[in-house]
Amino acid sequence: MTVLGSGLVKLVVRVKLLPTREQASVLEATLRACNRAAAYASTVAFEQRTYTRNDLQKLVYAEVKAAFGLSAQPAVRAIKKAVDAYATLRANLAAGNLGTVGSKRWKKATGEPVAFRPEAAQPFDDRCLSWQHDARTVSIWTVEGRLKNLRYTGRTDQLKTLVEHRRGESDLVRVKGKWYLIATCDIPDPEVYEPVDWVGVDRGIVNLATTSDGTNHQGRRLSRYRRWQAKKRAELQKKQTRSSTRRLARRSKKEFRHATHVNHKISKEIVSVAQRTGRGIAVEELGGIRDRVRLRRDQRGTLSSWPFHQLGEHLKYKARRAGVPFLEVDPAYTSQRCVRCGHTEKANRSTRDHFCCRRCGLAGPADHVAGVNVRNRARSAWVLVNVPVPAPRLSNAESREMRPVTVPS
Incomplete structure (x- = not known):
């Protein structure tokens, strides 16, 4: 922890x-x-x-x-x-x-x-x-x-x-x-270095994390493991015996520990790549997503058990330990915006996995496009954060007071 x-x-x-x-x-x-x-x-x-x-x-x-x-x-x-x-x-x-x-x-x-x-x-x-x-x-x-x-x-x-x-x-x-x-x-805290660029990270359910470099950390194995765990829990709860209750107690938090282990592995790899290449890490700010998104009944359990917040926290603290810059950017339309012409339309993402711009024809994996958009937004945000504040202009009287005085030898 x-x-x-x-x-x-x-x-x-x-x-x-x-x-x-x-x-x-x-x-x-x-x-x-x-x-x-x-x-x-x-x-x-x-x-x-x-x-x-x-x-x-x-x-x-x-x-x-x-x-x-x-x-x-x-x-x-x-x-x-x-x-x-x-x-x-x-x-x-x-x-x-x-x-x-x-x-x-x-x-x-x-x-x-x-x-x-x-x-x-x-x-x-x-x-x-x-x-x-x-x-x-x-x-x-x-x-x-x-x-x-x-x-x-x-x-x-x-x-x-x-x-x-x-x-x-x-x-x-x-x-x-x-x-x-x-x-x-x-x-x-180690000193945070000035990044030469950014690694954009798009988090999801099918693909737990996809970076702007094209690295894809799939979530199929974790989803399959969770379905298997849910099936076993249902079987044990149906028995309602003392032995099944003990088995349920022993299995408690096992799924959570497995998901935590997966998130540790993914975040460690992403931070290692960013540190080695001198780049920062940018993710989408997904706070309150469960309140904003409306899903069908059969999808609610999947969203509730989606460990996106924990993955973000792992990335944040591992980046901080390594001195890697970390930013959270606006998540709006990252998977619908074309990275070449900027055209944003829901139809650009024809399926969950595929992106094709209706204006310029740019096509590719939707999660990869989202990761690139996250990276581009981090570039703009970092420039705004680090714009030097101009020094206030001094009046003539203040300028005279601050002029160096030559002391005769």
Whole structure:
């Protein structure tokens, strides 16, 4: 997961812990105790309508320490975890992500305290967790005291990033019986170079990404994989047995992880080509497309699962890490406009795959034409952004004041 910040690229590095059986038992007890404490703090906050950190801490701090066996700093982190959960809930309600006010989903979200799974992730700050990078071990607070010499491993580039750029908290997570630490790393932005040209990227459903160079990243395999996953889900849901429910739980998010992997591969290749050739990357600004486009019922599921936004975010942060210029341009009529004569007409795109200009006869793949139009718009936009602002004209009096004075030797 990656978040963009001002002047910094925030990367999340996940390293795998290698605990012994005894250490794993202690970590599990710690995670469960912290989540019970957070659930208690959440219940009190809901009943007392107290959602600020200081006020809630005054109410529950002593009880959290005494009842759940937490030290001072872990107790503070558990309370803060509950406060952050309600802040996230308010943000989702304000954004309309939980339905309209009074809807069934809205009532369910606001009618009961925020709950925490027994093994939900738990944040640890530097007072509770220390890293020994040379030995590749960590020392972490637990309910049974400080647990030292807990080994971890990861890829070489991850470990290097961890040593050089780790900042702030680290989250202890258990996923399918395996233990991980997730740390946030702040990496300074590299200097963005002046592009010699642009790589236009047209995103779509049939073709996930088509560049102005003519490179086509097809989405047929991903679409076929999704249809297969949907068929398997339907078969398991139809059975309605305990075994089918367990299988559905194991398959959850598998499709999402596969699509994310595909987007990583595509974005990495595009950024690599742009960096090697000294060009920038331009994409269409597709925000709100689901609200603008009206589709048939059988097409809605395909559009909703279309990972175009994630591909754009991957391109953005990978370009930023590499110092590659990145622009979002107006998407209007990019697949209907002729790149040679500029004639724009819906009939220019006779089929989904084919483009043929009704005025000059230019023909070619529609997605390639759209990528070239995106590139051309990026050229114009970059010139406008980088036009030097003329210096203000000075009056005669101001000019006299700014003339250099010759000092006699």
